[in-house]
Amino acid sequence: MSTQLFILASDHPSIQALLESLAEQLSIDFSHSLQDLGDGALVAFDASGELAVQRAGSKEKPIIVDFVGGKAGHRRKFGGGKGQDIAKAVGLNKGVKPSVLDATGGLGRDAFVLASLGCNVTMIERSPVVAALLEDGLRRALEDSDVSPIAEQMSLLKGNAIELMKASENKYDVVYLDPMFPHREKSALVKKEMRLFQDLLGDDPDADQLLEPALELAEYRVVVKRPRLAPDLNGQAPTYRLEGKACRYDIYALKAFNA
Missing domain, CATH: 3.40.50.150 (Vaccinia Virus protein VP39)
Structure with missing residues (x-):
């Protein structure tokens, strides 16, 4: 990763499994809150049942892979x-x-x-x-x-x-x-x-x-x-x-x- 990534835990079992795998592969600890992060960092999180990545402090839409809609x-x-x-x-x-x-x-x-x-x-x-x-x-x-x-x-x-x-x-x-x-x-x-x-x-x-x-x-x-x-x-x-x-x-x- 060329840009720092943070990972927020999820209550969704499938998404949490993906987040745990990511944390292990990239040797990243879980973060507790988006408010704790500085602007510009990338964050992987659960967007209402969808794995998403977004830049902290940004109003841009998060990146989500959606093959249905x-x-x-x-x-x-x-x-x-x-x-x-x-x-x-x-x-x-x-x-x-x-x-x-x-x-x-x-x-x-x-x-x-x-x-x-x-x-x-x-x-x-x-x-x-x-x-x-x-x-x-x-x-x-x-x-x-x-x-x-x-x-x-x-x-x-x-x-x-x-x-x-x-x-x-x-x-x-x-x-x-x-x-x-x-x-x-x-x-x-x-x-x-x-x-x-x-x-x-x-x-x-x-x-x-x-x-x-x-x-x-x-x-x-x-x-x-x-x-x-x-x-x-x-x-x-x-x-x-x-x-x-x-x-x-x-x-x-x-x-x-x-x-």
């Missing part, structure tokens, strides 16, 4: 299905439902979209804090009758993606990468959201090193999500691209899908 729920219902660029990028328009390794899980938003479209998705997340948020989001999704069939198609591995990919004995149809990249949007809101998320994840200096093991592990293709004007990952040009307004998908095609 919010943006994920709206995109599940109205997101455009297989016509979305991410769906085309992983090959869903080829009449297949590929297995996907999302090696840069983050808050699981893209993984959830792909699972909602029928893919079995394995996420990797190396930040213990973000992994705990994902675990809690999956727990609540599995308890929801509408979303549980999607959540059942998602799984989580904790650790360094480069190391886990190199050591994996399992192949995946598609490896999906969305490494952190410096955001330069002018919107103050976007900057605040990204600043908090980057505080959780720390620096991402080894992003270029993701591509080689991903190419070794994928059966059909590697898909890299990039800001529209960002350089190619590891300086390696893709087979082709899908260009959007804010981002693009670089596809490294290894062989054709058999529909």
